[in-house]
Amino acid sequence: MSTFSTLIVGGLATGAIYAVVAIGFALLWQASQTINFAQGEFVMLPAFFALIAMGMGAPYWLAALVTIGMSVVILGAMFKQMLVDPMIKHGVLPMAIATMALAIFMKESVKDLYSAEAYPFPSLVPDRNLAILGANISLQHIGIIVTAIGAIIGLTLLLERTSIGRQMQATAQNPTVARLLGIPVERMILLTFVINAVLVSIASLLVTPIYLAKFSSGETLGLAAFIAAIIGGFNQLRGAIIGGFLLGVVDNLAAAYISTQYRSAVPLFILIAVILFRPHWIAGRQEERTV
Numbered sequence: 055m056s057t058f059s060t061l062i063v064g065g066l067a068t069g070a071i072y073a074v075v076a077i078g079f080a081l082l083w084q085a086s087q088t089i090n091f092a093q094g095e096f097v098m099l100p101a102f103f104a105l106i107a108m109g110m111g112a113p114y115w116l117a118a119l120v121t122i123g124m125s126v127v128i129l130g131a132m133f134k135q136m137l138v139d140p141m142i143k144h145g146v147l148p149m150a151i152a153t154m155a156l157a158i159f160m161k162e163s164v165k166d167l168y169s170a171e172a173y174p175f176p177s178l179v180p181d182r183n184l185a186i187l188g189a190n191i192s193l194q195h196i197g198i199i200v201t202a203i204g205a206i207i208g209l210t211l212l213l214e215r216t217s218i219g220r221q222m223q224a225t226a227q228n229p230t231v232a233r234l235l236g237i238p239v240e241r242m243i244l245l246t247f248v249i250n251a252v253l254v255s256i257a258s259l260l261v262t263p264i265y266l267a268k269f270s271s272g273e274t275l276g277l278a279a280f281i282a283a284i285i286g287g288f289n290q291l292r293g294a295i296i297g298g299f300l301l302g303v304v305d306n307l308a309a310a311y312i313s314t315q316y317r318s319a320v321p322l323f324i325l326i327a328v329i330l331f332r333p334h335w336i337a338g339r340q341e342e343r344t345v
Contacts, residue, residue, distance in 0.1 A: 073202065084226035084246075094279070103117075108176075174267075202257075
């Protein structure tokens, strides 16, 4: 029982990372019909921002702030203005291909300019275990869950309790009507990209101490978060959250009780099961189009 509890907590920690990154997928899709296939690399890159800052003598807290700031500028504003705005005019497919190319460019650039080796990364909390009801629970996992849930709650409060959040929701639902109501649609879309940049930088600071800083670390994470967003229904943030936590727990249990060799295939198996038995996804709403 203690081992099972430890696995559940570990799965929730992994799922919290998936959920944070999956929320970014859903936000960008709702705001601008953008599918960012470089989202995994967006999680990988901030870790190297932090390593560079700490290598210049910055303490961890300052390096984290610098990382979030650089992510907002590069992965938020610049990504939207230099790639999304020119490409989205040509449709969703060219936009998707462009983000795939961006993912390759980012990965290879980090490999060539920094290193192909994996680097240790400091953690927000001490790497030790706590004995809770007979189970050894990693304090690091608890820190990841608490921080990720805090970020999710903060985003939810922003969207539901503030004027800016309501304007963002109106923009996502119907940009044309939002413009007629005087809402600065372009500014709200830009804010969505900025929020995604903050989310991926938080995810990077949380996950890198466990999986190390490496140029290829975003591949598996990006795919898992994308599948989590699809499982939950790409048009619902709560679905992305549920999908992320579900995927993390099932993935961890499957690795422990079935086989670690097939761990990378678990997200795909879950996706297939959802497609077969729950075609409208977990929390998504059905969308109809007239053609």
